[in-house]
Amino acid sequence: MRKEESHIVSSFDDELTRLNNIISQMGGLAESQLISAIRAISKRDSELAEQVIVSDLRIDKLEQEVQDFAVRVLALRQPMADDLRQVVTALKLSNDLERIGDLAKNIAKRAQVLNQMAPIRPVQVIPNMARLAQEIIKDVLDAYIENDAEKAQRVWARDQEVDDMYNSLFRELLTYMMEDPRNITASTHLLFIAKNIERIGDHATNIAETIYYRIKGEDLPVDGRPKNDAANFAVIEPNEAGE
Amino acid sequence: MRKEESHIVSSFDDELTRLNNIISQMGGLAESQLISAIRAISKRDSELAEQVIVSDLRIDKLEQEVQDFAVRVLALRQPMADDLRQVVTALKLSNDLERIGDLAKNIAKRAQVLNQMAPIRPVQVIPNMARLAQEIIKDVLDAYIENDAEKAQRVWARDQEVDDMYNSLFRELLTYMMEDPRNITASTHLLFIAKNIERIGDHATNIAETIYYRIKGEDLPVDGRPKNDAANFAVIEPNEAGE
Numbered sequence: 398m399r400k401e402e403s404h405i406v407s408s409f410d411d412e413l414t415r416l417n418n419i420i421s422q423m424g425g426l427a428e429s430q431l432i433s434a435i436r437a438i439s440k441r442d443s444e445l446a447e448q449v450i451v452s453d454l455r456i457d458k459l460e461q462e463v464q465d466f467a468v469r470v471l472a473l474r475q476p477m478a479d480d481l482r483q484v485v486t487a488l489k490l491s492n493d494l495e496r497i498g499d500l501a502k503n504i505a506k507r508a509q510v511l512n513q514m515a516p517i518r519p520v521q522v523i524p525n526m527a528r529l530a531q532e533i534i535k536d537v538l539d540a541y542i543e544n545d546a547e548k549a550q551r552v553w554a555r556d557q558e559v560d561d562m563y564n565s566l567f568r569e570l571l572t573y574m575m576e577d578p579r580n581i582t583a584s585t586h587l588l589f590i591a592k593n594i595e596r597i598g599d600h601a602t603n604i605a606e607t608i609y610y611r612i613k614g615e616d617l618p619v620d621g622r623p624k625n626d627a628a629n630f631a632v633i634e635p636n637e638a639g640e
Numbered sequence: 641m642r643k644e645e646s647h648i649v650s651s652f653d654d655e656l657t658r659l660n661n662i663i664s665q666m667g668g669l670a671e672s673q674l675i676s677a678i679r680a681i682s683k684r685d686s687e688l689a690e691q692v693i694v695s696d697l698r699i700d701k702l703e704q705e706v707q708d709f710a711v712r713v714l715a716l717r718q719p720m721a722d723d724l725r726q727v728v729t730a731l732k733l734s735n736d737l738e739r740i741g742d743l744a745k746n747i748a749k750r751a752q753v754l755n756q757m758a759p760i761r762p763v764q765v766i767p768n769m770a771r772l773a774q775e776i777i778k779d780v781l782d783a784y785i786e787n788d789a790e791k792a793q794r795v796w797a798r799d800q801e802v803d804d805m806y807n808s809l810f811r812e813l814l815t816y817m818m819e820d821p822r823n824i825t826a827s828t829h830l831l832f833i834a835k836n837i838e839r840i841g842d843h844a845t846n847i848a849e850t851i852y853y854r855i856k857g858e859d860l861p862v863d864g865r866p867k868n869d870a871a872n873f874a875v876i877e878p879n880e881a882g883e
Contacts, residue, residue: 464728471715472714472718472719472724485707575824581814588828588831
């Protein structure tokens with residue numbers, strides 16, 4: 398998809414392709430780690446959670462590989478303009494994907510704790526929220542591979558849905574805790590799990606912004622979608638917490 | 641402190657100095673943002689919290705400056721070995737410092753919510769925990785400026801204290817929520833604030849590891865201090881939650 402002048406050293410394109418391949422691989426892993434972490438909650442499968450925790454190392458190693466490789470490319474090839482932007486994009490994307498992997502690992506750790514407790518009702522919202530986050534990761538990676546700025550922009554806008562689900566679940570969990578103190582410990586872990594999924598959505602949003610910038614050379618227009626922080630301002634009183 | 645061969649282009653050292661200066665500036669800002677965010681909680685000062693939220697932009701801009709500058713240095717100077725490591729170190733450090741700033745901003749946002757509610761007892765632990773995190777940030781920046789691997793290693797070990805405080809506060813907050821449902825909303829926000837401080841400690845730890853690696857050329861020996869995840873495994877039952 399390279400349009401301008403050919404490079405003095407022809408293998409620069411190969412190097413970019415290799416970077417893109419590692420990024421795609423990281424994205425696929427991050428997506429599947431999230432799916433498995435959520436399944437570990439819904440199926441109450443602590444062994445699966447353990448696998449997620451162990452597998453996170455693979456994403457970490459790929460990030461290191463991207464970093465080492467990108468730095469070498471920058472130092473040896475001195476890319477300029479569009480080429481430079483592609484290498485920097487790979488660096489940023491690998492960082493966000495590594496953090497998505499980390500968050501999936503955190504979810505898996507809390508899944509192991511939740512599985513030791515009696516199941517609680519609000520847990521049912523988690524798979525829906527996670528499915529949305531996972532779709533966003535998948536679509537944003539497609540936008541990356543297809544060099545599609547408009548798709549990146551559409552994906553970016555969808556993060557609002559994840560935030561809305563988080564805000565609604567946050568309130569539900571507070572209410573649920575107030576109903577019965579026996580719900581408090583499990584609800585607290587669920588709260589952190591929901592927060593982790595919300596942050597995964599934020600990283601997917603970062604990725605969409607990075608891709609948009611790489612293709613268009615300008616920032617994604619943000620005025621359409623102000624960041625919704627409603628849950629930070631939630632004040633739920635015990636008397637609202639009826640059956 | 642540069643010992644090997646002199647550089648072809650003499651201003652490379654100036655460039656490294658400039659990178660180090662921006663990093664130091666970011667570190668100082670991150671530290672003061674944390675101090676202000678915590679003061680906004682203990683003094684119940686929502687205007688101060690607002691200032692922290694607004695000032696976060698300054699840290700973000702410095703990070704962007706480090707990134708742009710480092711990429712330019714890498715592309716134009718093609719640094720190798722120790723020089724290359726110094727530039728990559730600056731990139732990593734700016735990333736961790738930006739995230740510390742972000743976490744301080746999150747704390748400030750929640751401070752504004754807490755200030756709308758009646759004060760709760762466990763809030764008193766927060767300033768102690770934050771002071772420790774702040775000392776760690778300060779010491780790790782000293783280690784960076786002084787090129788002191790041993791100091792970086794000592795700082796790194798101290799993060800355990802932050803984790804211990806977090807784990808103890810986590811349990812206290814669960815108990816406190818169980819005592820009276822009216823405590824639940826404020827306690828939940830406090831839980832996230834404590835988690836943010838704990839994560840600030842983790843980023844300071846990352847910084848210590850990066851510095852150690854830059855100086856020694858090898859990973860910091862980690863066997864002395866396994867990561868303490870105890871709070872992830874906390875199971876507090878309502879019947880433990882007495883006065």
